[in-house]
Amino acid sequence: MKLSKFKYKLPDELIALHPVPNRDESRLMVVNRATGKIEHKIFKDIIDYFEVDDVMVFNDTKVFPARLYGNKEKTGAEIEVFLLRELNQEQRLWDVLVDPARKIRIGNKLYFGDDDSLVAEVIDNTTSRGRTLRFLYDGSYEEFKKTLYSLGETPLPKFIKREVEPEDSERYQTIFARNEGAVAAPTAGLHFSRELLKRLEIKGTHFSYVTLHVGLGNFRTVDVEDLTKHKMDSEQIIITAKDADIINNGKDKKKKVCAVGTTVMRTLESSVSTYGHVKPYEGWTNKFIFPAYDFQVANCMISNFHLPLSTLLMMVAAFGGYDLVMKAYKTAVKEKYRFGTYGDAMLII
Numbered sequence: 001m002k003l004s005k006f007k008y009k010l011p012d013e014l015i016a017l018h019p020v021p022n023r024d025e026s027r028l029m030v031v032n033r034a035t036g037k038i039e040h041k042i043f044k045d046i047i048d049y050f051e052v053d054d055v056m057v058f059n060d061t062k063v064f065p066a067r068l069y070g071n072k073e074k075t076g077a078e079i080e081v082f083l084l085r086e087l088n089q090e091q092r093l094w095d096v097l098v099d100p101a102r103k104i105r106i107g108n109k110l111y112f113g114d115d116d117s118l119v120a121e122v123i124d125n126t127t128s129r130g131r132t133l134r135f136l137y138d139g140s141y142e143e144f145k146k147t148l149y150s151l152g153e154t155p156l157p158k159f160i161k162r163e164v165e166p167e168d169s170e171r172y173q174t175i176f177a178r179n180e181g182a183v184a185a186p187t188a189g190l191h192f193s194r195e196l197l198k199r200l201e202i203k204g205t206h207f208s209y210v211t212l213h214v215g216l217g218n219f220r221t222v223d224v225e226d227l228t229k230h231k232m233d234s235e236q237i238i239i240t241a242k243d244a245d246i247i248n249n250g251k252d253k254k255k256k257v258c259a260v261g262t263t264v265m266r267t268l269e270s271s272v273s274t275y276g277h278v279k280p281y282e283g284w285t286n287k288f289i290f291p292a293y294d295f296q297v298a299n300c301m302i303s304n305f306h307l308p309l310s311t312l313l314m315m316v317a318a319f320g321g322y323d324l325v326m327k328a329y330k331t332a333v334k335e336k337y338r339f340g341t342y343g344d345a346m347l348i349i
Contacts, residue, residue: 001291003225006309006317008329015307016342017162019171024193027337027344031320031328038328040335043191043345046302050258052204055250057243057298059186059263060209062177065152065169070110070120077103079110081120081133082155083148084183084215092135092144093123097216101129112151155183157219157341159307172341181213181236187341188261188302208246211238212263212285222309232288232311237267241280247297248277256349259298262315265289268297290314291322301348305332305339320348 020026024044031038050056066083080099087093098104104122110133112118124132137144154168174189175197201207217233224230247268250257259265270285271278276296288311301319306312317325328346337344 001227001314001322003222003227003309005322006313008308008326008333010308010333010339014333014336014338014343015159015340016338016344017160019167019190019342022193023171023175023191024196026191028191029328029332029337029344029346031324031346031348033320033324033348036324038331044193044196046347047196047199047203049300049347049349050200050203050205050256053206053250053253054204054256054258055206055208055247056200056258056260057208057210057247057264057268058174058176058189058192058260059212059214059267060174060176060178061182061186061211061213061263062180063155063173063182063185063214064180065149066155066183067164068112068148068152070112072103073109073111075103079104081110081112082183082216083152084130085181085213087132089141092137094120094133094135095126096131096133097129098131099129101131104131113147118147118151157184159219159340160342176209178209179211179213179238181211183216184214184218185341186212186214186261186263187304188264188345190342191302191345192260206246206250208243210243210264210267212236212267214263218262218312219310222311227288227290227314230288230311232286234284234286235263235266237270237281237283237285239267239271239278239281244271244278244280251276251297256300257298258300258302260302262303262312265295265298265301265315265319269295272296289318291318293318295319303346303348304341305329305337305343305346307340316346316348 028041028043068081082097084095108122110120119136120133153164213236215235270287271281
């Protein structure tokens with residue numbers, strides 16, 4: 001499968017800059033793999049497609065305010081620092097990306113906040129833009145984390161071309177977010193409201209929660225035409241025994257097991273036994289799913305409309321079938337669906 005097969009024309013005005021006022025009232029395209037039928041609904045209509053003992057699997061990762069702006073010592077040049085992950089709590093070490101990277105060398109100090117309340121020293125280069133920072137802070141770890149996060153902002157993807165607004169701190173987060181560690185939201189989960197979850201629960205749908213701490217690799221451009229040569233970034237995943245049991249029970253009863261988002265799908269496919277059962281797991285995955293791929297766990301999927309040439313689109317095409325998914329995307333452009341993080345959703349059954 002070649003990269004160029006995932007190119008399609010997406011007008012800029014179809015990339016959603018803001019979420020719809022109510023989470024569960026974005027548009028929903030329903031794509032039936034067996035019949036090829038495409039239906040147009042509102043997201044809360046999703047309840048009509050689920051029955052007693054069906055299972056929905058959510059990603060309960062929580063996004064932290066990962067984007068900071070600091071100033072370089074002496075020159076005062078503004079530097080964007082994107083926090084990726086904490087490496088060492090005691091030493092206040094963080095793995096980050098810096099921009100512009102050419103100005104930032106080992107030994108440089110960066111100052112954050114109007115009063116320079118936080119200082120960081122560059123102690124290592126990791127990639128062309130990657131650096132290891134040691135934050136210099138005298139207070140307790142709790143005080144340090146509070147200070148760090150107060151200086152950060154919601155890490156909206158770069159394709160949302162606007163300033164971050166106060167509502168983003170709530171809306172770029174699922175209502176079931178619990179385990180902090182993501183620098184990007186699991187976007188398919190953003191459409192679920194408390195009311196919709198309650199209605200699904202009353203109907204008898206079971207919920208299982210897995211964790212994948214979404215990294216920036218989701219937005220990384222693929223720069224090889226031969227997809228077998230692309231390497232995904234590793235992301236941390238957690239599946240508890242209790243949540244694995246809920247999924248496996250649904251499978252054994254031949255019920256719908258719905259992966260809510262590409263991150264859930266990747267998590268499930270990264271921890272599956274030869275019998276098609278999900279195993280409890282805590283570790284890392286760099287699994288890259290593209291057509292053709294034989295899915296072992298989920299038999300339905302919810303996903304947003306992804307940008308051209310993205311690894312997320314490749315996974316959706318693997319699940320829904322390349323021809324049908326590309327036809328659905330063409331329909332979505334024609335019908336002016338909203339694309340990207342704050343855009344509309346697709347249910348593949």
